[in-house]
Amino acid sequence: MGGKKTSRKSSGKKQGKTSGSKKSRAGGKKSRKTRRESGLEKHIEKELKRVSEVLPPSLIEELRTKLLEVKDIITKEEASRIIELARLDYLNNLVEPAEPVGTVAAQSMGEPSTQMTLRTFHFAGVRELNVTLGLPRLIEIVDARKTPSTPIMTIYLDEEHRGDREKAKEVARRIELTKVENVTRRHEIELYEDPETGNYIFTVILELDPVMLEDKGVSRDRIIKALSKLKNIEVSEDPENPYRIIASSVARDLTHMQRIKERILGVKLKGIKGIRRVIIQKRGDEFVLMTDGSNLEHVLEVKGIDPTRTRTNNINEIEHVLGIEAARRAIIDEINNVLEDQGLDVDIRHVMLVADAMTRTGEVKQIGRHGVSGEKESILARAAFEMTVRHLFDAAARGETDMLTGVTENVIVGQIIPMGTGVVDLYMSPSKARPPGQGE
Amino acid sequence: MVTRFNVLDHELVPKHEVLKPSEAVEVLRKLGTTPDKLPWIRASDPVARAIGAKPGDIVKITRRSPTAGVSIAYRFVIAG
Numbered sequence: 008m009g010g011k012k013t014s015r016k017s018s019g020k021k022q023g024k025t026s027g028s029k030k031s032r033a034g035g036k037k038s039r040k041t042r043r044e045s046g047l048e049k050h051i052e053k054e055l056k057r058v059s060e061v062l063p064p065s066l067i068e069e070l071r072t073k074l075l076e077v078k079d080i081i082t083k084e085e086a087s088r089i090i091e092l093a094r095l096d097y098l099n100n101l102v103e104p105a106e107p108v109g110t111v112a113a114q115s116m117g118e119p120s121t122q123m124t125l126r127t128f129h130f131a132g133v134r135e136l137n138v139t140l141g142l143p144r145l146i147e148i149v150d151a152r153k154t155p156s157t158p159i160m161t162i163y164l165d166e167e168h169r170g171d172r173e174k175a176k177e178v179a180r181r182i183e184l185t186k187v188e189n190v191t192r193r194h195e196i197e198l199y200e201d202p203e204t205g206n207y208i209f210t211v212i213l214e215l216d217p218v219m220l221e222d223k224g225v226s227r228d229r230i231i232k233a234l235s236k237l238k239n240i241e242v243s244e245d246p247e248n249p250y251r252i253i254a255s256s257v258a259r260d261l262t263h264m265q266r267i268k269e270r271i272l273g274v275k276l277k278g279i280k281g282i283r284r285v286i287i288q289k290r291g292d293e294f295v296l297m298t299d300g301s302n303l304e305h306v307l308e309v310k311g312i313d314p315t316r317t318r319t320n321n322i323n324e325i326e327h328v329l330g331i332e333a334a335r336r337a338i339i340d341e342i343n344n345v346l347e348d349q350g351l352d353v354d355i356r357h358v359m360l361v362a363d364a365m366t367r368t369g370e371v372k373q374i375g376r377h378g379v380s381g382e383k384e385s386i387l388a389r390a391a392f393e394m395t396v397r398h399l400f401d402a403a404a405r406g407e408t409d410m411l412t413g414v415t416e417n418v419i420v421g422q423i424i425p426m427g428t429g430v431v432d433l434y435m436s437p438s439k440a441r442p443p444g445q446g447e
Numbered sequence: 448m449v450t451r452f453n454v455l456d457h458e459l460v461p462k463h464e465v466l467k468p469s470e471a472v473e474v475l476r477k478l479g480t481t482p483d484k485l486p487w488i489r490a491s492d493p494v495a496r497a498i499g500a501k502p503g504d505i506v507k508i509t510r511r512s513p514t515a516g517v518s519i520a521y522r523f524v525i526a527g
Contacts, residue, residue, distance in 0.1 A: 368487050
């Protein structure tokens with residue numbers, strides 16, 4: 008529980024006060040005026056520095072700009088007072104010790120999510136790519152699924168490639184996975200049975216599609232080269248038709264033959280595993296690639312992209328390639344995207360708390376049975392969540408003790424929960440107590 | 448693959464620094480906590496490896512925060 012909350016309404020409100028500052032417009036006094044102003048600015052800086060231990064940098068910055076806007080009409084004393092008021096207001100808005108921020112976060116995200124369920128389906132399928140949005144996506148994120156149901160990457164390009172559609176296409180070709188079957192128009196199989204061994208001798212005739220070859224930037228020789236790397240397969244070209252490639256092999260039976268055929272068609276010609284489709288989009292004045300499928304690790308190594316901005320919606324991949332802090336950031340961004348997309352106004356601090364809880368142990372844990380809730384210290388709290396009997400049995404078998412430090416377990420045994428005023432313990436030393444009648 | 452991309456350059460990755468033992472003690476004193484109660488980061492984490500953090504270290508993370516501008520967090524490096 009480390010959430011800090013501040014309402015930011017208050018800072019720098021006191022602009023209305025005009026009072027004591029002398030408006031010395033006369034030309035002769037100009038030098039004195041600037042000296043006084045710079046004195047005020049110095050004073051503001053000094054005061055801001057004093058509160059910089061307490062206030063976060065963004066508030067300091069806001070105070071500074073607001074104060075400098077009104078520097079002509081305020082005095083040093085007023086400036087000090089504004090800054091002091093901002094400091095007090097900030098301290099007033101911090102989370103109190105023992106405030107159940109987790110529960111508040113859960114409620115604050117849970118309530119708007121009920122609105123989402125009803126509306127989500129109408130929003131599905133925007134743009135060319137079908138993206139999971141709304142509640143299904145939210146569940147996916149907090150469940151920390153290994154792969155999202157619609158993995159998508161946003162690939163930014165480097166300076167050389169971002170301005171030109173043709174250059175962007177060049178990079179797109181490097182990324183999009185192209186298999187033999189993507190560039191063949193059709194394929195035929197000719198099959199003979201070898202009377203001696205009972206094996207099937209067969210040939211797969213691939214008829215290449217010149218349009219697709221051109222589009223994907225693959226040459227015929229490249230296909231032949233890729234195919235000849237396969238074991239037990241002989242590749243030859245048709246002397247009459249340059250767009251026909253013949254691959255022959257031997258199979259034990261028909262299912263085996265089907266498998267070999269699938270292998271031939273599935274040979275990777277270029278691109279990156281897992282990237283099924285690449286779409287070129289224009290964003291502002293640069294071209295950006297959107298992909299269907301995600302493979303962050305390998306895409307980051309592709310020439311022509313901007314690896315510092317390229318990202319994916321697969322949080323698991325981000326965790327493995329960029330680390331836990333990047334995953335935390337990604338969780339916040341993804342949840343925020345979903346909420347914003349649905350027009351729900353949830354304070355980002357709640358989302359940040361969720362991301363903090365999920366990444367606390369150094370790896371992304373789901374909120375649920377196998378993660379945050381399922382690994383609680385307390386037996387009773389775990390039993391109250393899911394699989395009650397199993398948890399109680401296991402704990403009994405191991406002779407575990409419940410220290411009753413959390414909320415759930417104290418509700419179960421009927422004690423005051425350690426939240427809010429419940430965290431305060433009161434001790435009395437009878438020896439020091441005054442006898443009745445004396446004192447107040 | 449000529450030069451491998453440095454994960455520290457990615458916009459999602461905030462600045463990580465390994466604290467010197469003296470700084471670490473100071474931080475723990477200020478927060479009034481023990482290392483194991485900080486959030487963790489694994490020694491096998493790509494960023495932890497990139498900055499050479501060893502189990503037992505404390506890593507200072509300077510995040511860009513939408514609410515505070517800049518916020519500082521600490522993670523305790525654990526084995527694994």
